[in-house]
Amino acid sequence: DTGVSQNPRHKITKRGQNVTFRCDPISEHNRLYWYRQTLGQGPEFLTYFQNEAQLEKSRLLSDRFSAERPKGSFSTLEIQRTEQGDSAMYLCASSARGLPTGELFFGEGSRLTVL
Amino acid sequence: DQQVKQNSPSLSVQEGRISILNCDYTNSMFDYFLWYKKYPAEGPTFLISISSIKDKNEDGRFTVFLNKSAKHLSLHIVPSQPGDSAVYFCASGGTSYGKLTFGQGTILTVHP
Numbered sequence: 001d002t003g004v005s006q007n008p009r010h011k012i013t014k015r016g017q018n019v020t021f022r023c024d025p026i027s028e029h030n031r032l033y034w035y036r037q038t039l040g041q042g043p044e045f046l047t048y049f050q051n052e053a054q055l056e057k058s059r060l061l062s063d064r065f066s067a068e069r070p071k072g073s074f075s076t077l078e079i080q081r082t083e084q085g086d087s088a089m090y091l092c093a094s095s096a097r098g099l100p101t102g103e104l105f106f107g108e109g110s111r112l113t114v115l
Numbered sequence: 116d117q118q119v120k121q122n123s124p125s126l127s128v129q130e131g132r133i134s135i136l137n138c139d140y141t142n143s144m145f146d147y148f149l150w151y152k153k154y155p156a157e158g159p160t161f162l163i164s165i166s167s168i169k170d171k172n173e174d175g176r177f178t179v180f181l182n183k184s185a186k187h188l189s190l191h192i193v194p195s196q197p198g199d200s201a202v203y204f205c206a207s208g209g210t211s212y213g214k215l216t217f218g219q220g221t222i223l224t225v226h227p
Contacts, residue, residue: 004158033213042119042204042217043159056214091158095213102149102208102215106158 002026004107006092012113013082020078021110025094032075033104034067035091036060043091049075082114118142119207121218129226134192136221138205141186145207148181149215150190153202162203163190195225 005024013019025032030051035043046065048056051072061067064082069075079086089111093104120139128134136150146167151159165172165179165188172179178191188205202222206215 031212040219042206042219043215045214045216048212048214050212055212093158093213100147100164101211102147102164102206102213103161104159104213104215106160108156108158 004092004094004105006090006107006110008110009108010111010113012115014115015084016081018078018080019082019112020076021090021092021112023075023077023092023107024073025075025092026096026105029094029096029105030072031095031097032069033093033095034075034077035093035106037089037091037109038087046077079112082112084114087112087114117219118145119205119216119218121203121205121221123221124219125222125224127224127226128195130197131194134190134195134199134223134225136190136192136203136205136223138188138190138218139186140188140207140216142207142209142216143186144209145216147208148179148188149206149208150177150179151204151206151217152199153204153220159204192223195223197225197227199223200225 032049034046037043049069064080067077089109091109093106149164150162153159202220205218
């Protein structure tokens, strides 16, 4: 399977703990995105990488959130000192220059539950 | 501030009939518009898109219509099939990359 891969698929943690999610994009895609989806809502943009450079961050991404994409390949999203409001599905997507703008390939998501 | 709105949480249609899903947006800076489909336990998958210079785009059974003056987008599925049952999200963007603003989604159920 050469689609976008996300791990872990599910994470249950206690409030105050740190969690990290990993995303492996489609190998030839240089653009990578993180979105967050809560129940009954559509995905919300969090951040965008072009290769290893983080070019945009949403104001939704508080100081407790950090995303990296070393070497322009996989990406990690870390949430420090988790809060119950962080419970959501975290979606990673990738795309490539040359594809129709906005045509993103999403992974299956990492569901976070903060107790 | 909900810049993209899907006012119908759900839609139920009979197999073979037309499904019409609607979406409204407020941001005049959006210049491309998309529909994504999502099955349970899967990520959203791209379905069809349209740029602001067009008012219609067709791909097989799927047609997207754009009314810029009304800031309204619609997706027509003809004929509808049970396998089309899913959550449909409209999305809009105004950047050169994939920063999208999504609607809340509409659950489509196609009955055999």
